[in-house]
Structure formats: C-alpha cells, structure tokens
Amino acid sequence: MTATGITTPRPAPTSGIAVPSARRFLLWTGIVVLLIWVLLPIYFVALGAFGGRLGVFRWPKSIWPTDVSVAPMMQFLGIEGVFSALINSLIAAGLTVLFSVLLGAPAGYALARYAFRGQTAFRLMVLLTRAFPLAILALPLTVSFIRFGLYDTPFGVSLIHTVLALPFAVLVTQSLFMGIPREYEEAAWVFGCTRLQAFMKVVLPLALPGLAATAIFAFVISWNEVFAASILTVRERTLTAYLLKVLSESPLHYRFAGGFILIIPSVLFIFAVRRYLFAVWGIASK
Amino acid sequence: MTSRASWIPYALIAPAVLFLAAFFIVPLVQTIWLSFSSEEGVGLANYARMAGDLNFSLAIRNTFLLTAIVVPLQVALALLMAVMLTKIERGRDLVLWVLTIPLGISDLAAGLAWLAILQNTGYLNSALYGLGLIPGPTGWLTQETPVALFIGIVLAELWRATAIVLVIVVAGIQLIPKEFAEAAEIFGARPWTRFRKITLPLLKPSLQSALILRTVLAFEVFAVVYALGGTNFPVLAGEAYTWQNINQNYGVAAAYAVLIMAISLAATALYLSILRVRPEQQP
C-alpha cells in the first residue's frame, strides 16, 4: 500500500501539453526559490551553531562558512545540563515511541480487522483529540504528577507526549493493517496457526516497515514538543524545555547550537520515513 | 468475524482507551474544573483575573491576527507547491523531500533558525547593509518594532508549518483520479479552470483537515514567538505558560487553557460546517 506513496501524482505522458521552455524555466526558478527558502534557515543556524561567539557577532556576515569549527558545539554540549537534557529528551522520546506503538498498534489492528460495537465511538474519541490543543492538557497534570512522583521525570513527559502521538499511531497502524489482506492471516489459521502465531509469523513481518515509520513519527512528535515538556519538568528538563528556559539568558551561539541539535534528528527521520509520509497523511487526514 | 472472538477487539483497544481516558479525558475535565475554582470558591474569578490582565487583550489580538494571516498563507503556499510538484517529472522525490523537511522541525528550533537570520547582526541585516539600505546592525525583534517582529514570526511559522499542509494536500491530490482533469481538458478547460473546478473541490476533505490541524496548532503557537521575540509578543499559550510556571497560578493558566480549547473547538466546528464535505460529491 505504501510503496506507491511518493510516486503516484506524476502526470501521465498523455495528459501533458508539453510545457513550453519559457514556462519550464519559470517553473524551475520557482522550485529553486522554494528549495532555498526551506534550506537556507537550516544552513544559517548551522553556521551559527559552529561559528561560536565570534561568528555570531561578525559584521557584516558572509554567507560562506568562514571560521567554522566543531569547538563551539563541543563547548555547548559541555555546559552543565545540556547533556543530561539531551539524554532526557532521548528517554522521553524513546518511551513515547514504546507507549504509542504498544498501545496504538493493537487498537489500529482492532479497527482494521474487526467490526464491533463501540467502534465508531472509539474512532471518534481518537479523532476528537485532533480538535484539542493537547499539550495544554499538561497544565492540570502538574499536581497529580507531583503526587505520583511522575513530575520532573522523562517518564511523566513521555505520558503526555504519548497522548499526542497515540491517535496518530492508531490511525496509521489501522491503515497499515488494512493494507495487509486478511486472507494472509486466514491462510495462516487454516494451515495451523493460532491467532497469535498468525500475527507474529505473517502480519508482523509485513507490517514492520510501517510500524517503524509510526515509531519514527512518535519520536519526532516527542522530540519536538516544547510546551508540555516545559510545564512538567524543572531539573530533569528535556532539550526543548532546557532551551526554552535558558533562551533569554544564554548567548546567541548557544541558542543556535541548541536549535541545530534539535533540527538534525528530525531531518534524518523525515528522510527515513519519506516513503510513508504521504500514505500516512493521506489516511490520517480523513 | 467470528462470534467466538468478540471479546478480542475490546481487549485490543482497551489499553489505548484507558490511556486516553487517564491522560486526555481526565486532564480535560481537570482543566475545566481548575479554571472555575480558586481560593474564593467556585466561580469565574480566574477568568476575571485573566481578562483583567494587561497582556490579555494583546495576547488575544496577536494570536488571532497571527492565525488569520499565517493559516491562509500556508494553505495558498502549499497549494502552489503541490501544483508545481505535479508539473515536474525528474527530481520530484528529492524536491518533495526537501520541501517536507520542516515537518520534523519543532517550533522552538524554527524560531531559533529564523533568529539566526533576523537577529541584530544576522544575515538579513548583513544583506540589507550590503545593499546599502541600513547603516549597521539594526534590531527588528524588539518591542519598538512590533510590525517587523510580527512579520518575522509569520515568516518562521510559514517556513515551519507549510510542510504539513503540503503533505496533506499532496496526499489528497494523489487520491484524485487523473481521468477527471483529463476529461475536463478534453472538454476544453484551461489549467486554471481545471484547478478551480476539478482539483480544488475534490481536495476539500484534505483542505478541511489541513485547516483544522493548522488552526488548532496556530492557537497553541508559543515557542516560535518566544525564540524570536521573548515576551515582546504575548500570545495565548505563552500567557498560559507564564501563569503556570512563572506566576505559579494554576487557576488562571487553566482559564487560558480552556479559552484556547474553546477557540480551537469553535474553529473546528466552523470549518466542518463551512467546508462541509458531502460524501456523495466525492469520488
């Protein structure tokens, strides 16, 4: 189902009135402008991250990478709290991945394979979450999290991030499992599998790439979340919470270094799941 | 499926249901409850305090203004990108990947990236200086330059969150059978007419979900604004954050949260009714 994701809307050769060269030039100019528009800020923040204090205040700036080195980045990572914030972010994102896949995939499977009473209500509840600014729900949780010892832990943060990622995981895995013909499973049952065996031997191997994409989406959702993470942590901050906290008092080149570190994994992940992006959103936006 | 297995789907959704109940429904109710309760008892005290705050009307105005400008621009830009993408044959996958990169970038990081451009000694000023338009480093992100700050925030939001609209629109375009446009072309429809009469109406479900998603997120906007302008540009979510974390007044923070939720729900309902998708009009 997903393999077609990125390639389909190519115009059929028959439908194309050949684009005249002047218009073709215009088209590519527009595309290049768009590409620069997307890439330039990333490039600049990278320059800022590796340019250090001197780079930030250089005036006027050159757009070429002059006196860039890894030292400023190392310096940033050496600041007290940065490294542990990085670790906390990774833990929170990892747990979010775990929870949203473990909770979401079974629900997605149930929606894909069974017709049951309450199905519509459940689907509605999942969709309803979309109409709410979910991160803001972290506000009242501060009190109960303090009571249960979840406050100021990556675990607590991951719980809220799972609320963000779970509806997504449910819808994506639902479409994923719907794309795996039920007959595969039935064949496995007929040839001697229990339901669990059929799932493990037949469905899971076929669903694995899609599940990996789901996991990556969950990771990115958690990794990028600022509001709830800032509300629910004080000492054990995630990277976003840390950066937000020190925003006003830290020098610019540290901010850029932090921004750069935030951007990199996301870019790589989006690259990893690019084939799934459209299949996923085509479905999740229904 | 088999009646023997009727308990299975419930067992499968149970964990997700319980989780959402505990961390979505309960906090939702708690937020509403919290917003109505204060030291003086149950009432509108928190809301009165919220409305009486100096930043309140500013935050409302800013948030609405930002949403009203950013969301339509994002949709227009995404449609433009999507149409351009359908026109290119080679390198399409690469272009598409680059255009969707911001999808994975947090609002905080986006704010920081644009800070690198817009700060006093940043690249924008360097360019303007090179063109001889400004004499030296100039501040754009201060309280004294609200318009420039606002434009900066719009740019950063446009840069970051157009990608999600683009992905939804491209996914939607994929679902439109090519035959429709081809049929229209045979009957003499020009490209612009085809776009307006065929693509756009059939894209309505995608546009609807993109608008809902983007609007809800736009009312939550917070980190971009903080990264660029600090507290120079109050927005609703930022006020909620301030009341919660800095003023330690959970009641007023909850009142802000309820306000944001109410606006989000109203916007969703508005989109659903205005852009009503008639199933019988979809392929």
Add this chain to the structure above:
Amino acid sequence: MADIVIDRVAKSFGDFQALKEVSLSVGDGEFVALLGPSGCGKTTLLRIIAGLETQSSGRVVIGGRDVSGLAPRERGLAMVFQNYAVFPHMTVFENIAFGLRMQKVGQVEVKRQVDRAAALLHIDQYLDRYPAKLSGGQRQRVAVARALAVQPAVLLMDEPLSNLDALLRLEMRTELKAVLREAGTTTIYVTHDQTEAMGLADRIAVMYGGRIDQIGTPLEVYATPATRFVGGFIGNPPMNFIKVKASGGQIRVGSASLPAPVRDAEIDLGLRGEDAALSADGSGIPFDVRVVEPMGSHLLLTGAIEGQLARIVTPPTARVQAGERVGLTVDPSRLTWIDAATGRAIART
C-alpha cells in the same frame, strides 16, 4: 481422507440471512462444487466449513468428528484462497512448507513433501523465489501446492481461478482436475463459473439466496434442473422459459400441441436452446427470429415464442434470416416443466 456432513447450517449477519439451514453431504474423496451467483452464500458456507466464520446454528462434521466449535487449525483441512494469499515475505519453498512447519514436521520430510507438491504443480524451479517475482498463474500454483503439501483430509477452494485470465484459467482447470484426481482429496470448490463447476466436479450444489437449490452430477443439474433458477443459471444460452396454460393435460403453442404434466394450470415450459430443431416445413412451435449470431460451432438465434424471449441453438449450416418465422420441433422427454407459483420443477409423469 474424510467425508463432510453439513447439517442444517444457518448464518445471519444482523438481519440478513446469508444461509438458510443448508444441509449437504460430501463423500470421502468426492469433489463437490458450490455454484451460484455472488451473494448466494457459497463463500459463507465454505468459510463456515473452514472455521473462518461461525455458523448461527447447525453442525459441521468432518470425518465423523463434529468440528463446529473448533478453530480452523484444529479441523485438519487446507484451503486455496481467491487472492491466493501466498505470503509475500516467504520464498515459494517456505510458503509450501508453511503448513508442515506448523505441524512441526521434520526437516527431511518437509523437503520431501514440498518437492512432491512443487513437482505436481510444475513449480519446482521457482522454489527459491519470492512470490512478487511470480506471475498470477504461478502464484496460484504455489497456493495449491501449499494446500496439497500438508496432505489434507479436506481441501477447500474459494474461487481459485477467478483472478486468472481466460486462457490461463482453462489451462489451470485441466491441470487442477488431473492433480486433484491423483491426490484423491475430498474437495469443496466454490465458484460462480458454471463451466468450471461442470468440468471439475463430481457433483454440483447450485446455491441461490442462501439455499441449495439442487445437488447433482453436472449432467443432472444441466438436463433436469430442479428449479427455474438452476435452469436459468446453468447452460449457455440459459434455458428458455415460456409461460403456457395447460388445459386437459395438454398445452398448445401455435399449431403445436404437447402433453403437460398437469391438467389445468399456468405453468412454465423450460426448453434448452439446443433441444429444439427447426422443422422442415415450418410446423411446430412458431419462433420469430430477431437476431442471428453465427458462433462458429453453431448459430445462436434470438427471438420470441408467443411474444416471449427465447434463444435457440441450431447447426451452423442452418439457413435462417432475421425477421423470419420458423417452426421448432421438440422432444417432449427433454422438456422441463416449472410450477409457475413455486418456481420448482414438476416431476415428470
């Protein structure tokens, strides 16, 4: 090897009755086709036998064992699916070996059985390939080989040839018949294609509206349909039905007079297109020819008898023009009489 007894099996989906108390006995080693239009309940019945669906009431007995409440894997059967359901992430070898592996059969025996089944279906050279590299016909062979490899007591097939193109379907049909005869497995085969059912099955169960209308050998269901539906569904062209009125044990059509099985009633005369012959002198049942279609092996005439649509097959050499009125002679022993009220055939007297 095992026989199958389906005992008053019924199935409802909500208010919809997919199966209405169906009973059927399939002998050991017999090949029975469930034939009917889509929605007649044939696939539902097959899935109930497989255990993929649970009946609302009734029993399924395989080899003397009541399997009604058992899971599919406990029923000792194999199945070939309409879309093959060949696992895409396993090689052809692993696909064929799947059932044996689940039975924890030893490695040597697995290899032996897979080789045997693959050789039977001429796919031994593809054992290392993945299904994506195979054509539809080859995938179908893998699906059949996978079913035969476990040497099942009962083999269920759900429209196994319907996804193949016409030529390949013909070829696979012939081959299936040879392979299955050799295996001697009790087989239930679901199809909507009458030529498949006629060609393959020992007996055909014609299903309609959740019931079995008739069970019989291919010749029986063709020559003596039990209901109007069976007559109309089987045969190409389908059986013609002419409304007539019997009086005094006779019916009159044009100048022809035929003995009827009832004395005085409205009945339908069922006439196979090839059971009528053109009379030399235009006597007999008058037939107004509207369209003449030369089909090579025969002429297909479409027209009307007493204003009612009828199709007649004649030898290709017959000289008939559209617009002509011809006379038909029929052999009374080959006619079917249908009770107009019940739609069931009237026993011949």
